Amino acid sequence: MTARKLKNSLMGFLVAASAGLLIAVLAVIVWHIFISGVRYLNWDFFTKAPAPFGESGGGVFNAIVGTFLITLVAAAIGTPFGMFAGIYVAEHRGQRFADIVRLCADALQGIPSIVIGIFGYTFLVARFRSYSALSASVALAFMFVPTTARVTEEVLNLVPSGLKEAAYALGARRSSVVWNVSIKTAAAGITSGLLTSMARIAGETAPLLFTAFGSRYIEWNMLRPMSALPLQIYIYASSPYPALQQQAWSAAFVLVLLILLLQFGAKHLIARVLRVKA
Amino acid sequence: MEEPSIVLETQKINAWFGKDQVLFDVSAHIPKNRVTAIMGPSGCGKTTFVRTLNGLHLMTPGARSSGTVLLEGTDTSTMDIVDVRKHIGMVFQRPNPFPTMTVYENVLAGYRLTGQRLAREKADQIVETTLNKVGLWTEVQTKLFKAGTSLSGGQQQRLCIARTIAMEPAVVLFDEPTSALDPKSTAIIEELLSDLKSEYSILFVTHGLQQAARISDYVAFFMLGELVEFGETKRVFVGPQDKRTEDYLSGKYG
Numbered sequence: 001m002t003a004r005k006l007k008n009s010l011m012g013f014l015v016a017a018s019a020g021l022l023i024a025v026l027a028v029i030v031w032h033i034f035i036s037g038v039r040y041l042n043w044d045f046f047t048k049a050p051a052p053f054g055e056s057g058g059g060v061f062n063a064i065v066g067t068f069l070i071t072l073v074a075a076a077i078g079t080p081f082g083m084f085a086g087i088y089v090a091e092h093r094g095q096r097f098a099d100i101v102r103l104c105a106d107a108l109q110g111i112p113s114i115v116i117g118i119f120g121y122t123f124l125v126a127r128f129r130s131y132s133a134l135s136a137s138v139a140l141a142f143m144f145v146p147t148t149a150r151v152t153e154e155v156l157n158l159v160p161s162g163l164k165e166a167a168y169a170l171g172a173r174r175s176s177v178v179w180n181v182s183i184k185t186a187a188a189g190i191t192s193g194l195l196t197s198m199a200r201i202a203g204e205t206a207p208l209l210f211t212a213f214g215s216r217y218i219e220w221n222m223l224r225p226m227s228a229l230p231l232q233i234y235i236y237a238s239s240p241y242p243a244l245q246q247q248a249w250s251a252a253f254v255l256v257l258l259i260l261l262l263q264f265g266a267k268h269l270i271a272r273v274l275r276v277k278a
Numbered sequence: 279m280e281e282p283s284i285v286l287e288t289q290k291i292n293a294w295f296g297k298d299q300v301l302f303d304v305s306a307h308i309p310k311n312r313v314t315a316i317m318g319p320s321g322c323g324k325t326t327f328v329r330t331l332n333g334l335h336l337m338t339p340g341a342r343s344s345g346t347v348l349l350e351g352t353d354t355s356t357m358d359i360v361d362v363r364k365h366i367g368m369v370f371q372r373p374n375p376f377p378t379m380t381v382y383e384n385v386l387a388g389y390r391l392t393g394q395r396l397a398r399e400k401a402d403q404i405v406e407t408t409l410n411k412v413g414l415w416t417e418v419q420t421k422l423f424k425a426g427t428s429l430s431g432g433q434q435q436r437l438c439i440a441r442t443i444a445m446e447p448a449v450v451l452f453d454e455p456t457s458a459l460d461p462k463s464t465a466i467i468e469e470l471l472s473d474l475k476s477e478y479s480i481l482f483v484t485h486g487l488q489q490a491a492r493i494s495d496y497v498a499f500f501m502l503g504e505l506v507e508f509g510e511t512k513r514v515f516v517g518p519q520d521k522r523t524e525d526y527l528s529g530k531y532g
Contacts, residue, residue: 031326092341117516166438169332171444174392180391185379222310 030256037253040246049218056243060251062218066133067255069220070212071202071229073137078144079194085145086152086179093157100154105146114206116142121210131213133226135266139207144197151193155186192269199262203255205230229255282309286366286449291345293326293335293503295305297432300326304345304505306498308449311469313480315511316492317487319526323503324483328451331481332366333359350448360392367447371454373434375426375441380501381418384426384437385409388445408444410435412470432463439470443478450474452482456489468493491515499523 044059051058085101092098121138125131136221159182167177183190213225214235229251236248286308288455289387293301301323308314316324329335330343333354347354354362375384385405389396405422409415414436425439435455442450456464471480472491484490490497490511497514499507499522506521507514520523 044324108386160374162370163376165334165337166374166376167387167391168337168443169334169363169368169442170359170391172388176391176393181376181378185376187378192500273460 008116014015031254033249036246036249040191041253044248045250049265050216059158060227060229060232060247060254062215063227063229063251064254065218065220066212066215066226066228067202067229067258069222070133070136070140070208070226071198074140074201075198076139077137077195078148078166078197078250081141081192082145082148083152084195085149087156087183089149090153090156090182091174091178097258105149108146109150113143113148113204116140117207117210120207125211127162129151130223131211131225132223133212133219134222136208136212136226136228137222139211140201140204141206143204147197147200151196152186152190152264155189155193156182158189159185179188188269190273194264195262195266195269199259202262203230203233203259209234229258282312284308284499285310285350285479287348288331289346289348291343293343294341294460295338296340300419301330302503303367304503305524306505306508308479309397309496310479311384311475311477312495313482313493314496314498315490316481316498316500317490318500318506319484322487322500323464324485324500325453326503327500328368328453328481328483331449331451332363332368333446334368343527345449346478347497356465362389365447366441366449366451367445367486368441368451368453369435369442369455372458373431373438375434377425377427379426380423381426381429382422385440385444387441404444408440411443412440412472413466414440429454430463432459432466435459435463435467436470439467439474443474447478449479449481452480454483454485457485464489499526 030157046056046059047058047061047062049062050060085105089098089102089105119142120135124135124138128135157228163178163181163185167181172180186195208231209229212228214227214231215225216227217220233248233251233255234245236251239245284307288306288308289302291301291304292299292364304323304327316327318324319473321514326335330345331354333348335341335343349357349362350366354366366390375381376387378389382405385408386396386401389401405414409418414433417433418437421428426434426508429437435458439450439455456467460468468489471482475495482493484493494511496509497507497511498505499518499520501522507518509519514523515527518527
């Protein structure tokens with residue numbers, strides 16, 4: 001075998017092995033969580049609040065409610081801001097202010113979530129003198145806005161310029177072209193971006209530590225402390241009780257399942273967008 | 279053939295992309311209810327010329343233009359751009375029906391995008407007569423509520439023509455509308471033009487000499503951003519007055 005062929009097959013092996021490793025890492029994590037978590041799943045786990053200390057049983061319904069409420073409210077706050085910013089940047093491509101907005105979105109995405117958490121604590125929790133689910137949603141919205149803005153911009157840029165020109169040539173004004181052509185054509189892609197952003201914030205822990213704080217009770221009031229799955233996992237996993245550690249695995253399983261579902265939903269929608277384009 | 283009246287007059291149109299000037303003092307009189315072919319080699323400014331007529335040229339970042347366009351005697355710069363585009367419709371190189379709209383909605387897209395509401399009966403009637411005008415009605419009658427993009431390429435282009443003439447423009451600009459189509463679809467659209475010109479004045483950009491000869495009553499020959507020659511198609515093809523036209527027609531370049 002010549003040196004060239006040897007190099008070629010060596011590189012081929014390395015590339016394939018790295019690709020395989022990626023699958024293996026995901027498989028190990030998912031498999032382990034599944035094995036460790038699924039054993040302790042039962043009806044109570046999904047429907048009951050944590051049992052009082054010292055008693056067995058109980059569930060994480062409080063955390064499931066919290067994750068849904070906090071994530072949905074964060075998305076509700078962040079969606080308009082993120083989408084409008086994305087539309088602005090896409091519609092003013094090449095202009096200075098749009099470039100600055102894009103740069104800021106990228107920078108905001110890079111801010112560690114713990115810093116967002118401290119920010120939420122200082123400006124919301126400390127000011128209103130109370131931990132609350134709402135302050136958690138606001139903190140998470142800060143993480144939701146930049147990803148949503150960037151995805152919206154990218155998907156809008158995928159809308160063929162020929163469609164927009166056709167609309168202008170028919171006498172449409174800019175606002176009409178943006179709403180009736182660009183956004184409608186990109187709707188599935190934007191929705192997909194929203195789901196991806198939701199998946200991202202649903203798993204965040206650090207901002208919640210400083211804001212939602214956690215609660216042992218099933219809480220529906222956004223102005224009070226509330227639990228969430230990542231918080232519950234953090235508290236249970238670091239507790240000394242084996243029963244709680246097992247519940248942490250089960251909660252991890254539920255959280256990962258939720259996030260993977262959101263991401264698969266997003267992928268499915270993106271596939272539809274690409275079909276429309278082709 | 280009696281002299282047709284003039285629907286569109288351009289006076290000294292100049293156009294630029296950034297610092298590159300692509301049109302130089304183009305003055306032309308476009309006859310009413312005739313097909314005028316705009317021909318010339320690639321990059322001669324044909325497409326830019328038609329895009330200056332409905333203001334699309336200026337939507338390209340860095341693009342500028344000067345000169346006057348008179349639509350039936352009215353300076354278009356004094357009109358609202360929406361009205362200009364309602365009177366000067368455009369069909370593009372690639373068929374581009376709106377993918378989120380049905381065939382029916384695509385025909386009425388101009389009304390919807392400009393916020394005009396139509397009564398159901400009126401809407402149905404516009405869709406039927408317009409699709410009939412482009413010879414699509416019998417083909418798509420049963421597919422009215424399917425996506426416009428589900429039609430074949432040639433049908434999509436005729437749908438785009440329908441969408442344009444549904445707005446009852448005076449002038450329709452065609453920017454190489456058959457260059458992405460197969461020969462059969464091309465022939466159908468070429469035949470359509472002779473029907474359409476009884477109601478609309480047509481400017482048809484093409485780089486095909488044969489196509490220009492087949493379809494047009496008048497021809498404008500562009501080179502390097504200048505309008506070199508304008509006249510009745512028969513006259514220009516048989517006896518070009520400019521040396522550059524003659525060279526182009528005899529295949530010396532292009």
